[in-house]
Amino acid sequence: MILRGSMAIEDGRLKIGGCDVVQLAKEFGTPLYVVDEAMFRSRCREYRAGLSAVYPKSRVIYAGKALLNAAICRIVEQEGLALDVVSGGELYTALHAGFPADRIYFHGNNKSIEELEMALDAGVHRIIVDNFDELELLEALAKSRSVVPDILLRVTPGVEVHTHSYIRTGHLDSKFGFSLHGGMALKAIERAVASPHLRLRGVHCHIGSQIFDITAYDAACEIIFEFLARAREATGFAPEELNLGGGLGVRYVEVDHPTSPAEFVAHLAQIVMREARRWRFELPALLIEPGRSIAAEAGTTLYTVGSVKEIPGVRTYVAVDGGMNDNPRVALYQARYEAIVANKADAPKTNRVTVAGKLCESGDILIWDLEAPKIQPGDILAVFATGAYNYSMASNYNRLPKPAMVLVADGSAELIVARETFADLVRFDRIPARLRDARDQAAAAHDGEPLKRASWR
Numbered sequence: 182m183i184l185r186g187s188m189a190i191e192d193g194r195l196k197i198g199g200c201d202v203v204q205l206a207k208e209f210g211t212p213l214y215v216v217d218e219a220m221f222r223s224r225c226r227e228y229r230a231g232l233s234a235v236y237p238k239s240r241v242i243y244a245g246k247a248l249l250n251a252a253i254c255r256i257v258e259q260e261g262l263a264l265d266v267v268s269g270g271e272l273y274t275a276l277h278a279g280f281p282a283d284r285i286y287f288h289g290n291n292k293s294i295e296e297l298e299m300a301l302d303a304g305v306h307r308i309i310v311d312n313f314d315e316l317e318l319l320e321a322l323a324k325s326r327s328v329v330p331d332i333l334l335r336v337t338p339g340v341e342v343h344t345h346s347y348i349r350t351g352h353l354d355s356k357f358g359f360s361l362h363g364g365m366a367l368k369a370i371e372r373a374v375a376s377p378h379l380r381l382r383g384v385h386c387h388i389g390s391q392i393f394d395i396t397a398y399d400a401a402c403e404i405i406f407e408f409l410a411r412a413r414e415a416t417g418f419a420p421e422e423l424n425l426g427g428g429l430g431v432r433y434v435e436v437d438h439p440t441s442p443a444e445f446v447a448h449l450a451q452i453v454m455r456e457a458r459r460w461r462f463e464l465p466a467l468l469i470e471p472g473r474s475i476a477a478e479a480g481t482t483l484y485t486v487g488s489v490k491e492i493p494g495v496r497t498y499v500a501v502d503g504g505m506n507d508n509p510r511v512a513l514y515q516a517r518y519e520a521i522v523a524n525k526a527d528a529p530k531t532n533r534v535t536v537a538g539k540l541c542e543s544g545d546i547l548i549w550d551l552e553a554p555k556i557q558p559g560d561i562l563a564v565f566a567t568g569a570y571n572y573s574m575a576s577n578y579n580r581l582p583k584p585a586m587v588l589v590a591d592g593s594a595e596l597i598v599a600r601e602t603f604a605d606l607v608r609f610d611r612i613p614a615r616l617r618d619a620r621d622q623a624a625a626a627h628d629g630e631p632l633k634r635a636s637w638r
Contacts, residue, residue, distance in 0.1 A: 182519050185220065186478065187217050198589030205589070206483045209596065209600075211584075213483040214482055216568060222260055224474065225262055242264065242468055243471065244471060247475070247568075249275075254274065263286060276303055286470075289311065297319055329377075329378055332379055333424055338405055383421050383465060383466075385468075393430040395448050406460050409460070423453060432566065442471070476569040480571065480572075481566075482507065484564070486556055489557065498537045499534045503538055504537070505545045507583065511546060513574075518566065520564040522556060528555075532553055577601075580606050
């Protein structure tokens with residue numbers, strides 16, 4: 182087990198950001214997402230300083246889909262990063278938080294009319310166009326508004342990477358982008374260059390996520406520059422910007438050995454400069470979009486143990502008060518995690534247990550075969566590296582409220598996402614008139630609150 186960021190063990194308890202996580206669980210309840218502010222900021226700075234040191238024109242764009250709320254937007258802004266959003270909801274969150282629109286990049290493979298209108302009205306910095314239908318729609322919307330948005334075209338280079346099949350995005354058979362195969366991407370460039378209502382600035386490519394072998398970027402970059410040379414010959418277009426996406430892997434378990442952000446950006450810079458020289462291009466601005474590698478290890482999820490079930494000679498199940506609703510990655514990607522019993526952090530690990538969630542699914546398992554001390558109901562379990570794609574992908578399955586989130590730093594903790602309540606779960610429910618009866622009249626008389634019953638008290 183590897184402690185991350187500002188984690189420490191003191192008096193047998195786990196601390197993050199100087200905060201005793203057992204006390205955090207007591208004060209804010211569980212499940213609870215905990216974000217280590219210092220570690221999140223440190224990763225932002227590693228990327229920004231590392232890239233600016235090795236490449237003359239560059240920008241780091243935080244991929245908001247990994248973890249996004251108003252407080253995270255504010256940290257990203259303060260650290261000088263731009264922001265990548267992929268939906269109207271993410272864009273609204275950023276604008277609501279006051280994030281500068283001229284530092285927002287808008288992605289997505291099926292942007293709606295309303296989303297594109299929001300982006301145009303806000304004046305986002307770049308819209309990354311994913312397909313011909315979007316290109317036509319954006320062109321019409323821009324014309325009707327008498328604006329000329331700056332765009333990038335997302336291209337798929339046909340590169341296979343060693344990661345889970347669900348998070349490969351740069352291979353030929355992908356829902357994302359204009360394929361280089363069959364001339365699709367070249368036609369897109371021809372169309373964009375010819376349009377008086379769009380301003381093509383460059384191309385975007387993302388080959389996948391949780392990548393440990395960064396030489397996969399070599400092949401992608403070589404293929405893209407070869408394509409750009411053909412596009413230049415056919416259209417005269419030369420890119421001002423090259424966005425190589427994100428995807429750097431992170432350490433979820435001890436056997437993972439990711440490349441550091443500094444080494445990663447130095448590698449990318451070297452490839453781009455080499456290929457630009459090879460094909461005689463003026464050096465384009467290099468953009469990257471890290472998300473997971475900034476947020477993942479800065480996050481920890483706290484759970485309270487509810488029951489311990491031992492099946493002699495088979496397995497011991499430790500059930501916690503969350504599960505696949507707050508962390509679907511295990512069920513979706515067979516993701517692996519490490520954890521510690523926070524209130525017994527330095528106790529000898531004498532047992533092997535499987536951590537199960539409370540949802541009504543046999544597949545609701547968070548960790549198989551965790552080495553741990555003797556676990557009892559009421560213990561606090563801290564699961565590491567849950568900052569990326571946990572809160573973002575959380576659901577209300579089994580009608581469970583989504584957890585709260587706190588930001589910790591220098592011994593203090595502040596709530597940045599409030600815990601959902603049972604009332605929140607029914608807030609948008611409606612009973613049709615033909616189904617209403619005396620109970621609904623009584624509830625209306627109580628300002629819409631459900632009638633109290635003895636079993637609820």
